[in-house]
Amino acid sequence: MKILLLGEYSHLHNTFKKGLEALGHQVILVGDGDGFKNFPVDLSIRPKSSDSYFIKPFRKLIFKMFKFDIALLERGLRFYFYKNQLRGFDIVQLINEKPIKTTPAFERYLLKKVFKNNTKSFLLSCGIDYLSVQFMLNKGFKYSLMNPYFENPQVKNEFQYIFEYTTEAHKKTHQLVYEHCKGVIATDFDYVLPLKGHPLFLGLIPNPVDCESIQQLQLKPENNIKVFLGINRGTYVKKGIPFFEKALEILKTKYPDTLEITIVENIPYNKYITLFDQAHILLDQVYAYDQGYNALEAMAKGKVVFTGAEKEFLEHYKLKEDEVCINALPNVDAIVKKLSWLIENPGEIEKIGHNARAFIEREHHYIKVAERYLESWKKVD
Template structure:
């Protein structure tokens, strides 16, 4: 079968491609690299000109004057010139409702052409889209990535403006068109199930695929200090709850100055990110999730103890006990300090949890097993 995967924000589609190739399918991946993360693609619509040192100068000038980022236009144009090579696929899967990352009107035009020149199209609910944003705005969950927006000042809200494009009139046209033309929508983890569960197009949740053949598990070597790592993506600083982690780490640094080594990075490429955290024992991921995202799962596969979404919904779904494979991170500094303190004072737990985390990812997120599940959902 010929399969086209469109868009990438976490390496989900790259791992899925690897699993599908093992199963004997022809797979093509097109994406924009997602900025500084620079994910691989067979066909790239990355805004190379606008992101270059020379091209970034007029880009910034235009943005200051018009508040329009011309890199969106470049991504759309580059995708347009790939279109003739992106036809006659048996299945097309979109990473979310705006996978091309161009202007909404151009996105609609390109998605319409793409869908019309291929067979079946499926949509992933992976990140923010029309349905999930409306769900969060109605405060239907105990907490969500919108909490900082509801609770804080304009200083916090500036990071949320682009999310509201998903409920704009221009995007609503895309959403309506997609749901009229897709064969089904799939949730990439438990966070997206509740917003979709009553939708007739919803065909279920498929866990993130992780290629553990490329990830080496190493039992933690705890010598002098416990290494704690926090990798910050500044564009999702509040949405990930990084401010809670930062406050907790300040307390931990004062409390256990001679027992911990804390490393914090900001906006580094994906390959550099995963190489830097290799020596850490504890990785701080996010506080507003009910399940793990891709970065958390990769770290768990390596045997790291990850502070991430591991709430009761996750424990019930996978039949796990609290803190068995990950630490459920909550938007509560005192709680985070308590959990970190326990691990620092009981380093043997780092080895125990790390081993179980790695086994869990291999069992539930194996990329070949997950690829087969996708094929079943696609009915091919």
């Protein structure tokens, strides 16, 4: 089959493409590289001109005056120039409701072209979308990345991109996508819960992980326990990073001779994925029910990851608490307690890391996941 993948978040579509190609399918990936992470794509819509030395000052001025980012328009224009190459595909899969990330009206215009010129389209519930935002605002989760806003509405500016999904302009995009897509697939439990009962919901298919290129690293915790924290300033509050930072401050005093901490910020993916190789423990995110992509790739390397692992996730995969990862709660004391347990019981680090790798191979292997997608697509007329 000819398959078109629109958009990229956290290496998901890159890995999925590799699985599909291993099964003999022809795949084209279109995207902007997901910002500073700079993932590879076949057809790039990255707003290079807007980021250039000469244009950037004007971009900032226009945004200051009109609250409009010209990079949005550039992405749409770059996508438009590919229009003749984006037809005749058997399957189109959107990474999100607005995979092109241009202005709302232009997004709908371009998506209509895609839907018209190809056979079947599907949508991933991955990242923020209209239904997940509504679910969070209605407090359907016991906690979510909106918690910092609920606790302090004065930080609303940091959540502006989320509130964009509640506007009438985006609601029109949401409705267009749902009218033309044959089904919606959730990539983890943070997206399953908002979609439960929806007629287009095809179920959960886990994120694909390239287990063959990611090697398990056998690091025995001996004299020092190494903890790694990678910070993306754009998601700093929403991922609950302050909880990790406060916990580490406490632990530095508690274990001055046995704890080694590495913190990095806004690192491109290719560098980030290797920087935590020497760590035993990775601190990923707090406000989640399931693991995101960074957590999964760290688990594939045999790391102990503090991330989402709520009861819905454990029940679905028939796992015990702390079996394959640590459920990071929005509570400094709880994080300190779990990290202290691992520091004082280094054998648990080895055991959980081994279990994590086995879990990724069993549930997230990129070829197995690609096969599940193909089955889901075929079921829908």
